Amino acid sequence: xxxxxxxxxxxxxxxxxxxxxxxxxxxxxxxAYGAVFNAVRNLxxxxxxxxxxxxxxxxxxxxxxxxxxxxASTATFGRAFWVGLLNTLLVASIAIVxxxxxxxxxxxxxxxxxxxxxxxxxxxxxxxxxxxxLLQLLFWYNAVLKSLPELRDSVALPGGGFLNNRGxxxxxxxxxxGFAAVFAALLxxxxxxxxxxxWARRRQERTGARIHFLWPALALVFGLPLVAFVLVGFPLGFxxxxxxxxxxxxxxxxxxxxxxxxxALVVYTAAFIAEVVRAGVLSVSHGQTEAAQALxxxxxxxxxLVVVPQAMRVIVPPLxxxxxxxxxxxxxxxxxxxxxxxxxxxxxxxxxxxxAVEVIAITMAVYLAISLFASLVMNLYARATAVVER
Amino acid sequence: xxxxSERAFFYLRRAPAERxxxxxxxxxxxxxxxxxLFSSPANIALTLLCGVGIVWAVPPLLRFFLxxxxxxxxxxxACLAAPEHPMPGACWPFVRVWFSYFVYGFYPTGERWRVDLxxxxxxxxxxxxxxxxxxRRDIGALYFFVVLPILSFVLLHxxxxxxxSVVPTALWGGVLVTVIVATVGIVFSLPxxxxxxxxxxxxxxxxxxxxxMFIEFVRGVPLITxxxxxxxxxxxxxxxxxxxxxxxxxLVGVALFASAYMAEVVRGGLAAVPRGQYEAAQALxxxxxxxxxxxxxPQALRVTLPNIVNTFIGLFKDTTLVFIVGIFDFLRTIExxxxxxxxxxxxxxxxxxxxxxxxxxxxxxxxxxxARGVEARLARAGRR
Numbered sequence: 001x002x003x004x005x006x007x008x009x010x011x012x013x014x015x016x017x018x019x020x021x022x023x024x025x026x027x028x029x030x031x032a033y034g035a036v037f038n039a040v041r042n043l044x045x046x047x048x049x050x051x052x053x054x055x056x057x058x059x060x061x062x063x064x065x066x067x068x069x070x071x072a073s074t075a076t077f078g079r080a081f082w083v084g085l086l087n088t089l090l091v092a093s094i095a096i097v098x099x100x101x102x103x104x105x106x107x108x109x110x111x112x113x114x115x116x117x118x119x120x121x122x123x124x125x126x127x128x129x130x131x132x133x134l135l136q137l138l139f140w141y142n143a144v145l146k147s148l149p150e151l152r153d154s155v156a157l158p159g160g161g162f163l164n165n166r167g168x169x170x171x172x173x174x175x176x177x178g179f180a181a182v183f184a185a186l187l188x189x190x191x192x193x194x195x196x197x198x199w200a201r202r203r204q205e206r207t208g209a210r211i212h213f214l215w216p217a218l219a220l221v222f223g224l225p226l227v228a229f230v231l232v233g234f235p236l237g238f239x240x241x242x243x244x245x246x247x248x249x250x251x252x253x254x255x256x257x258x259x260x261x262x263x264a265l266v267v268y269t270a271a272f273i274a275e276v277v278r279a280g281v282l283s284v285s286h287g288q289t290e291a292a293q294a295l296x297x298x299x300x301x302x303x304x305l306v307v308v309p310q311a312m313r314v315i316v317p318p319l320x321x322x323x324x325x326x327x328x329x330x331x332x333x334x335x336x337x338x339x340x341x342x343x344x345x346x347x348x349x350x351x352x353x354x355x356a357v358e359v360i361a362i363t364m365a366v367y368l369a370i371s372l373f374a375s376l377v378m379n380l381y382a383r384a385t386a387v388v389e390r
Numbered sequence: 391x392x393x394x395s396e397r398a399f400f401y402l403r404r405a406p407a408e409r410x411x412x413x414x415x416x417x418x419x420x421x422x423x424x425x426x427l428f429s430s431p432a433n434i435a436l437t438l439l440c441g442v443g444i445v446w447a448v449p450p451l452l453r454f455f456l457x458x459x460x461x462x463x464x465x466x467x468a469c470l471a472a473p474e475h476p477m478p479g480a481c482w483p484f485v486r487v488w489f490s491y492f493v494y495g496f497y498p499t500g501e502r503w504r505v506d507l508x509x510x511x512x513x514x515x516x517x518x519x520x521x522x523x524x525x526r527r528d529i530g531a532l533y534f535f536v537v538l539p540i541l542s543f544v545l546l547h548x549x550x551x552x553x554x555s556v557v558p559t560a561l562w563g564g565v566l567v568t569v570i571v572a573t574v575g576i577v578f579s580l581p582x583x584x585x586x587x588x589x590x591x592x593x594x595x596x597x598x599x600x601x602x603m604f605i606e607f608v609r610g611v612p613l614i615t616x617x618x619x620x621x622x623x624x625x626x627x628x629x630x631x632x633x634x635x636x637x638x639x640x641l642v643g644v645a646l647f648a649s650a651y652m653a654e655v656v657r658g659g660l661a662a663v664p665r666g667q668y669e670a671a672q673a674l675x676x677x678x679x680x681x682x683x684x685x686x687x688p689q690a691l692r693v694t695l696p697n698i699v700n701t702f703i704g705l706f707k708d709t710t711l712v713f714i715v716g717i718f719d720f721l722r723t724i725e726x727x728x729x730x731x732x733x734x735x736x737x738x739x740x741x742x743x744x745x746x747x748x749x750x751x752x753x754x755x756x757x758x759x760x761a762r763g764v765e766a767r768l769a770r771a772g773r774r
Contacts, residue, residue, distance in 0.1 A: 017593070021596035024596055034627070114437060115427055116437050132707040134713065134714075139740075139747075142728070332711075334614060346614075346618050
């Protein structure tokens with residue numbers, strides 16, 4: 001009976017269901033047609049060009065932070081797009097690493113048996129989660145970073161840096177030609193560590209003998225580059241920032257806009273990650289820990305082999321969506337003027353060209369592509385770690 | 391045998407065991423302290439570290455916001471450092487002077503009773519909906535989703551027919567706009583979200599595809615781009631005569647954005663309703679809409695109410711983003727007031743942001759406590 005009823009629902013033979021779909025198609029089509037019709041007319045009246053031809057036109061505006069070479073007089077709008085996208089990815093990737101570290105620490109602190117620590121972590125999470133990110137960003141930018149000392153009263157940092165209300169100026173590492181060897185050694189070390197791990201696991205599966213894998217792996221990853229670094233003859237120098245009368249020359253400049261956005265994203269997202277981590281750890285039932293102890297596993301081994309793998313299965317999907325939120329939230333850069341994708345492209349380029357439809361469509365497509373890519377990776381992970389049910 | 395028995399029972403205890411020391415007291419204040427703060431050396435170290443952190447952070451905060459704060463004055467001079475108080479704290483008179491601007495924006499002073507009335511009408515509707523054992527919550531829903539929007543529009547925008555002068559939206563601002571954006575967000579996103587969630591679970595492929603595309607598209611892009619789209623593209627898509635007001639454009643953006651998130655939350659609720667409920671409703675001969683309206687949705691919305699409230703908290707925080715497309719919401723009024731040269735002092739910004747943070751924190755934390763309360767209540771109800 002039930003199946004029959006569902007079957008009838010699943011294979012709509014009724015005229016009504018076909019009619020509903022046709023009406024929906026017509027409605028959406030009609031709306032789209034109307035929108036395009038109006039847009040073409042409105043654009044023509046405002047003398048705004050359409051199409052993507054503007055991509056190769058000269059941009060003619062400055063960008064305060066560029067990871068790739070960019071000059072206002074010759075670079076194109078397309079170049080500006082890439083500059084903005086790279087800036088978005090730069091701030092988002094650093095923020096993801098830091099927010100994950102902070103979030104895990106706070107999430108575990110919240111589960112601590114120490115009452116005071118747990119309460120402090122809980123207070124952090126509640127405070128940060130319930131205040132809008134934009135407000136936090138403005139606070140960091142206007143109230144904290146902009147109230148740092150003026151240029152002439154810069155705080156000199158140990159190691160040759162300066163901190164003032166124009167940003168943070170750090171020594172810039174200068175890589176000598178030989179540094180490629182160090183980089184290659186690092187790559188070799190990582191590959192060797194992975195190979196070691198695979199070999200150790202296979203051997204354990206075959207013979208049951210466990211091999212201590214952590215220290216050799218660390219030695220490979222960090223030791224090899226160090227050896228290469230010494231052998232090549234320290235191919236690394238630092239260019240120190242120099243204090244001028246009106247600005248700081250040389251060195252590595254961290255814009256206050258970048259620092260504020262990074263701080264806000266890390267502090268805000270860490271609170272959400274902490275909750276994700278807490279829920280993940282709590283989701284592993286206490287019976288699992290007890291069973292592992294009954295089998296004679298030590299507490300560290302229990303944590304590493306029993307609790308963490310099960311908790312990670314719960315943690316990773318919401319963690320990914322927090323990462324996506326972070327990437328999307330990095331678009332708040334526009335509020336403080338950090339030149340990210342939205343500020344450069346959907347802001348400045350849109351204002352100059354007036355081609356709202358194309359510019360917004362490209363911007364949205366970028367974020368959409370990132371989201372879809374992440375959910376693809378997520379699905380693969382979920383499939384790989386799914387519990388095999390009997 | 392005798393030898394064996396002598397040896398076999400040799401290990402039997404012949405004298406009482408040594409007394410163990412009494413267990414460390416676990417009851418009482420001292421016992422609590424020992425268990426929760428000083429159970430091991432590592433724990434003691436953590437406690438001390440936290441204690442040092444608190445001692446380092448809390449007194450300066452108290453000094454800044456209370457004891458060293460400036461409580462009276464008429465301009466920036468009061469909040470600047472002076473010989474009698476070299477380190478002035480928060481500048482509270484700045485907040486007092488700008489307070490009505492924070493609440494009403496530039497809404498004409500003589501008409502502000504209309505805003506107050508709107509707040510009261512809204513609070514009434516919210517209380518009716520959120521108080522789970524209130525009488526006739528169906529009428530409450532009708533009031534909130536149908537009567538209140540019309541009433542609010544008439545009150546706030548004005549209707550010359552009944553003697554309320556028109557107040558253009560450019561004059562609206564502050565908490566009023568924040569509350570409007572959030573309310574419009576929830577009033578439109580909940581019904582739209584329900585429709586989208588139903589569409590996503592529909593058997594009709596075209597309906598399902600349209601819903602999936604809309605939901606995934608909106609959830610994949612930042613709210614700012616949706617707001618940009620609403621503010622620069624919406625005017626292009628309609629005939630020039632119909633070009634919507636700036637606030638309306640932002641409201642459309644927020645409502646569309648929120649409805650995609652709401653759809654996913656409602657979908658979770660729909661998935662939690664057991665299949666047997668659908669089958670039972672069909673066995674009784676109910677049509678699709680009656681099944682949904684009378685059987686499925688009441689159960690789905692009940693279990694998903696905490697998530698709806700949590701989504702609303704997110705929406706409430708996201709209302710600050712309308713700031714970026716030039717709407718004078720609460721945060722924007724703080725920013726505007728902060729820039730007032732009449733009150734320019736080193737502490738003005740922090741004071742303004744503290745007020746804003748307090749407002750958002752009280753609203754959001756209150757809502758999240760409510761969501762947790764409902765969750766606990768549902769968990770109790772689910773237990774047999």
